Amino acid sequence: MIDFSILIDNWDTYLEGFKNTIFASLIGLVGSFVIGVIVAVMRIAPIKPLNWIGTVYVEFIRNIPLLIIAFFFYVGLPAIGVTLPGFVAGTIALSIYTASFIAEAIRAGIQSVPKGQMEAARSSGLTYLQAMRLIILPQAIKIVIPPIGNQFINLVKNSSILGMIAGLDLMYFGDIVSSHTFVTFDVYIFVALFYLVLTIPLSLGVGYLEKRLARSH
Amino acid sequence: MDIAGALSADHLKFLADGFMVTLYIAFISIVLSFIVGILLGTLRYAKIPVVSKIVAVIIETIRNTPLLLIIFFTFFALPEVGIKLSVTVAAILALTVFESAMLAEIVRGGLNSIDKGQIEAARSSGLTYIQTLWHIVMPQALRRMIPPIVSQFISLLKDTSLCVIIALPEFMHNAQIIYAQNVNYIFPIFFVVALMYFIVNYCLSLIARRLESKQA
Amino acid sequence: MFKSKSSKLALILFLAMSMLLAACGKGEKASTGGSSKNALEQIKDKGKIVIGVKYDTRLFGLKNPTSGEVEGFDIDISKELAKAILGDEKKVEFKEVTSKTRIPMLNNGDIDAIVATMTISEERKKEVDFSDVYFMAGQSLLVKKGSPIKGLKDLKKGTKVLAVKGSTSAINIREKAPEATVLEYENYTEAFTALKSGQGDALTTDDAILYGMVDQDPKYQLVGGTFTEEPYGIAVKKGNKELVDAINDALKKMKESGKYDEIKNKWIKTN
Structure with missing residues (x-):
């Protein structure tokens, strides 16, 4: 049988990690969404230099491993005098990385709204930003919700990267418990369960939204 | 910063060795997970009583677990139940298990996108269900799946870097050994590692886009 | 519907599976041991000994990215072991271990012995067999x-x-x-x-x-x-008395011949 005493004896440790994983995910969720929206707008705005910056951001960030970004913020930045704790460095890296995927999803969503609508809105006197905010974005949101939801599930899973830079998350504390108790199998099973407690409801939610939005089209 | 010191010929060769390991591990895992992914995805799609349900449960469980944990588990926990794997095999197994589950969903999505009317037509013209799947549905679905599959392969290539935790001598691992010597190496080494990943993955994504536009 | 139901099922089945796996795991663990053949003879048959060493620990085991060689105190000790057991210091193959991976790698059969700044402790003695102390750290x-x-x-x-x-x-x-x-x-x-x-x-x-x-x-x-006090020992798979004896014998001869001190002075500056 699986040894539940591992879970009970180290409950506080697990919980501390679980809490920090939730925090990192929530902050990452907000952070990546905000950056993602900004980058998406840059990519489609009618200003060439902004397009370039947006494109470079998306293409570069999503083609390199998250681990490099996390190490960069943790041990790279101190070289120029900025020292961030593992949790902060990891959460920033998560936000920046996930944002590149969210930006792509948003761009695809916005571009799926017929161009004529933007032109019509502009000719009726709205500024570009107003047209974007009032006409285009509300429509695009529906299309982009499922892919963004999937990115958030990825974000929760990817938050385990914090374990490699002493980010005090679930992965980190699971590792500590296992190296102090000399038990691996049971310890990791419990770590997995904690992650599934977060990701399975998210998957269910995204699946549900996907179905509903698909029907409404 | 010490660019010349960080990027000496010996260091670059050492990095290249690591990069070859990354490519090698990624390639084998890609081939294996492609096969397993198609198998699992089809099984889930086919709605066979019990079997499809079990496959669905396995896929969902793996997809919702962090890869880092799967790598840990494969190398550190499996020995406790008598399954002992070398670092290389553990790395390939963990990547294959995770990516197969991701690919299985792409495959299922691709199969679902094929008009059900075609299946009925094929069946009524005398083909068996398996024949219909194999000759009619799969070839069309595969064509539609290619872009997401290539994206998944890009992910796999990036994910290989996580195997640094079991001391697989891949790209990131060798990079760490170099920059551990001297803090002034950190920036140049990070830059080179990121650039290499970018070049390979960007080329792959261009291929994916090309295939996508061909279909449209 | 299908997706949501199966996800729910996933959780339940996962729990059940994990318990099942853990259950058979525990059973198997108790039954292992004693079945392994004489590791010393296996090494002699292979004609080489595979040793797990650190790649990131200067003075003990460090992979030099410039030369591509691993070097250090543990490396030289390993070479001497190969010389004593197989008659040739070149008949040794090094594999990288970390503090976390070394015991799994030994038990997986990836390596024959660990010479990697490993402290002899009671906890570890339950998992591996140790040689005599070959270095005293703190x-x-x-x-x-x-x-x-x-x-x-x-x-x-x-x-x-x-x-x-x-x-x-x-x-x-x-x-x-x-x-x-x-x-x-x-x-x-x-x-x-x-x-x-x-x-x-x-x-x-x-x-x-x-x-x-x-x-x-x-x-x-x-x-x-x-x-x-951190007494370093060389670890081998549990139940390999012949190999432990051979290693202890080699260590003893190294100390008697002065080779041990030579290696130690080469790497460790007396403080």
Whole structure:
């Protein structure tokens, strides 16, 4: 049988990690969404230099491993005098990385709204930003919700990267418990369960939204 | 910063060795997970009583677990139940298990996108269900799946870097050994590692886009 | 519907599966042991001994990215072992281990022995067999020169001490300095890089390993002397008495011939 005493004896440790994983995910969720929206707008705005910056951001960030970004913020930045704790460095890296995927999803969503609508809105006197905010974005949101939801599930899973830079998350504390108790199998099973407690409801939610939005089209 | 010191010929060769390991591990895992992914995805799609349900449960469980944990588990926990794997095999197994589950969903999505009317037509013209799947549905679905599959392969290539935790001598691992010597190496080494990943993955994504536009 | 139902099922089945797996795992664990053949003869048949060593520990086992060779005290000891057992110091193959991976790798059959700054401890004796002590180290602290930390007593609340996962020092430091915050890393490379990046106030592990870090970067120094005894042993799979005897025999001869001191003086500067 699986040894539940591992879970009970180290409950506080697990919980501390679980809490920090939730925090990192929530902050990452907000952070990546905000950056993602900004980058998406840059990519489609009618200003060439902004397009370039947006494109470079998306293409570069999503083609390199998250681990490099996390190490960069943790041990790279101190070289120029900025020292961030593992949790902060990891959460920033998560936000920046996930944002590149969210930006792509948003761009695809916005571009799926017929161009004529933007032109019509502009000719009726709205500024570009107003047209974007009032006409285009509300429509695009529906299309982009499922892919963004999937990115958030990825974000929760990817938050385990914090374990490699002493980010005090679930992965980190699971590792500590296992190296102090000399038990691996049971310890990791419990770590997995904690992650599934977060990701399975998210998957269910995204699946549900996907179905509903698909029907409404 | 010490660019010349960080990027000496010996260091670059050492990095290249690591990069070859990354490519090698990624390639084998890609081939294996492609096969397993198609198998699992089809099984889930086919709605066979019990079997499809079990496959669905396995896929969902793996997809919702962090890869880092799967790598840990494969190398550190499996020995406790008598399954002992070398670092290389553990790395390939963990990547294959995770990516197969991701690919299985792409495959299922691709199969679902094929008009059900075609299946009925094929069946009524005398083909068996398996024949219909194999000759009619799969070839069309595969064509539609290619872009997401290539994206998944890009992910796999990036994910290989996580195997640094079991001391697989891949790209990131060798990079760490170099920059551990001297803090002034950190920036140049990070830059080179990121650039290499970018070049390979960007080329792959261009291929994916090309295939996508061909279909449209 | 299908998706949501199956996801729910996933959770339940996962729980059931994990328990089942864990259950058979425990059964199997109890039944192992005793079945392995004579490891010494196997090594002689193979004509080479595969030894797990550190690749990131200067003075003991360090992969030199310039030469591509691994070098250090543990490496030279391993070569001498190959010479004693197989008659040729070249008949040794090195594989990288970390504090975390070494016991799994030994039990997986990836390596025949561990010569990797490994402290003999009661906990570990349950999992592996150890040779006689081949090096005596002690846990100490590494800080940047000019740091206010002079010893264990300065590790107060809020002080960040860096250690490596799976090492005895990570466990010891929690007892010796319960107030301090301990941060653990995958290996010494990451831990030392983190110290240099200002992610911690001190790094703790065996003095011998810390000397290697000072050797690499003289801006750092050891403080407070040693506060534990860390006898290093060579580990082999459990139940391989012949191999342990052969290793002990080789160690003894190395000490008698003066070869041991020669190797030690080559790498470890007397303090």
